Amino acid sequence: MSPRTPSRRTGARSPRAARPSAADVAADAAASAPTPAVAVTPEPVAEASLTLAQQEARTSEITFADLGLSAAMLASLATAGYSRPTPIQAQAVPLALKGRDLMGLAQTGTGKTAAFTIPIIERLMGGATRTRALILTPTRELCQQVEESIRKYSGGTGLDVISVYGGVGYEAQTTALKNGVDIIVATPGRLIDHLEKQHVVFDDLEVLVLDEADRMLDMGFAPQINRIVAQIHPYRQTLLFSATMPPEVEALARKYLRKPQVVQVGRRSQAAATVRHCVYPVPKHKKMDLLVHLLREAGADDSVLVFTRTKHGADRVVRHLEDAGYAADALHADKTQVQREQALARFKAGETKLLVATDIAQRGLDISGITHVINFDVPQQAEDYVHRIGRTGRAAKEGDAFTFMCADEIGMVRTIERVIGQEIARISVPGFDFGT
Ligand code: AMP
Numbered sequence: 001m002s003p004r005t006p007s008r009r010t011g012a013r014s015p016r017a018a019r020p021s022a023a024d025v026a027a028d029a030a031a032s033a034p035t036p037a038v039a040v041t042p043e044p045v046a047e048a049s050l051t052l053a054q055q056e057a058r059t060s061e062i063t064f065a066d067l068g069l070s071a072a073m074l075a076s077l078a079t080a081g082y083s084r085p086t087p088i089q090a091q092a093v094p095l096a097l098k099g100r101d102l103m104g105l106a107q108t109g110t111g112k113t114a115a116f117t118i119p120i121i122e123r124l125m126g127g128a129t130r131t132r133a134l135i136l137t138p139t140r141e142l143c144q145q146v147e148e149s150i151r152k153y154s155g156g157t158g159l160d161v162i163s164v165y166g167g168v169g170y171e172a173q174t175t176a177l178k179n180g181v182d183i184i185v186a187t188p189g190r191l192i193d194h195l196e197k198q199h200v201v202f203d204d205l206e207v208l209v210l211d212e213a214d215r216m217l218d219m220g221f222a223p224q225i226n227r228i229v230a231q232i233h234p235y236r237q238t239l240l241f242s243a244t245m246p247p248e249v250e251a252l253a254r255k256y257l258r259k260p261q262v263v264q265v266g267r268r269s270q271a272a273a274t275v276r277h278c279v280y281p282v283p284k285h286k287k288m289d290l291l292v293h294l295l296r297e298a299g300a301d302d303s304v305l306v307f308t309r310t311k312h313g314a315d316r317v318v319r320h321l322e323d324a325g326y327a328a329d330a331l332h333a334d335k336t337q338v339q340r341e342q343a344l345a346r347f348k349a350g351e352t353k354l355l356v357a358t359d360i361a362q363r364g365l366d367i368s369g370i371t372h373v374i375n376f377d378v379p380q381q382a383e384d385y386v387h388r389i390g391r392t393g394r395a396a397k398e399g400d401a402f403t404f405m406c407a408d409e410i411g412m413v414r415t416i417e418r419v420i421g422q423e424i425a426r427i428s429v430p431g432f433d434f435g436t
Pocket of ligand 1: 081082083084085086089107108109110111112113114
C-alpha cells in the first residue's frame, strides 16, 4: 500500500551455565543498578534511557546459549526460528532464572511473553505435577497467546498448561484443573470462580506473573487480583509486566514484589521503532472512501488491521468494505467468543486480509505479519496509539501505521506526537484532504 514515503518429563534440566556470559553482563548491569527498596521507578536500569534500536545494538552479541538455558529449551527456540534473544529477553531471562522478582516495562512486540515463559518452563521442567506457576492476563485472547507461547517452548518437557477465561463453559476447565496442571494462564474473573468452588489450590505455587498489569487495572481487576494473590504464599517469585507505569501499577508492584529488578526496554511511551507513521488529514465523511482508496493500492499479501473507536463504527466499516468488494471481519466485544476466535484465526492464517477492531484487539495480541495498522479514528489516549501501533512492526519486522485525522482530532494527534516524542508526517491525498 502506498504511499510509504515516510518423568513423564524427558527434558532433563541442564546445569545453569557457570561461565560469565554476555547475558550475565547485561543482567548484572541491571542487577547492580541501584534497586529501590521496594521498587518502583523505571529509572534505575541503565538501559532505560536507550531507545529500542540502541538496546538491540547493545544486546545483539548475546545468544540464547549465553542466557544459561537448557539444551531442550535451546532446541525449542531454534525450532521457533529465533536466532537471538530480544533486548527484554536478554535482560529479564537471566534475572528471572536467578529467582529474582522482576518488573518488566516493555512495549508490545518486544518479545516480552517469552521473557517470562522461558524462565518459568526452565524452572518447572522435571518437577512433579503440581500447580506451580500462575500467569494472570487481562483478556482471553492474551491468555490463549501466552498458553501458545508456553506450548511452543515446552515441547517434549511434559509440562501441562491450561488457560482459564470467561465466555466459555466451565466443565473442561474444571476437569483440567482438578486433574492437576503445572501452569495456569488465567483472566482474574474466571479464576476467582474456580477458586471459590475449590477447583484449584495454590499451596504449591512458586511463580506468579502479572502480565499487562496496567491493562488489568484499567479493566477494574484490582479487587480480583488482590483476592487471588491473597491465596498465594509470600515466598514466591513475582514477575510483573506492564507497558506503562502509572501510579496504580507502581502501587501494585510495591504491594506484591520483593526487591524487584526493573527491566525496561525502549523509552517509556515510545512507539515501536520499526514502524513508519503517517497521518492523513481527511474530512470525517471521507474516511471510508480514503480507506478504500488506500486498500486499492495495497499489495495482495498486505494484511491490514483497522481500528475504530466504537463497535458500531467497526461494523459500519466492515459493511462499507464489503460493499466495496473487500472481505473483512469485525472484532469487538459484542461478538461471541467463537466469532472472535474465528475472526482472529482467519486473520492469523491470512484467509482474511482485513480485520476491523475496537480497542479489544489493541494490546497483547500477537498476530504476526501485519503490514498496516490503520487508525480509522484517532485513539482517545496517547498510550493507546502506542499499543495499537504495536500490532505492526513486531519483533523487528517493518510495518506502516496510518492515522486518519479529521478536524476535531487534530489536538489529539498533537498530544500523541508529544508523548511518542516524534512528529508524524502528514500525507495529503488529493480529493481527500482538508483543502477539498
Ligand atoms: P510479544 O512481545 O511477546 O508479544 O512477542 C512478539 C513476537 O515476537 C511474537 O510473535 C514472538 O513469537 C516473537 N518473538 C519473541 N521472541 C523472539 C526472538 N527472540 N526472535 C524473534 N522473534 C521473537
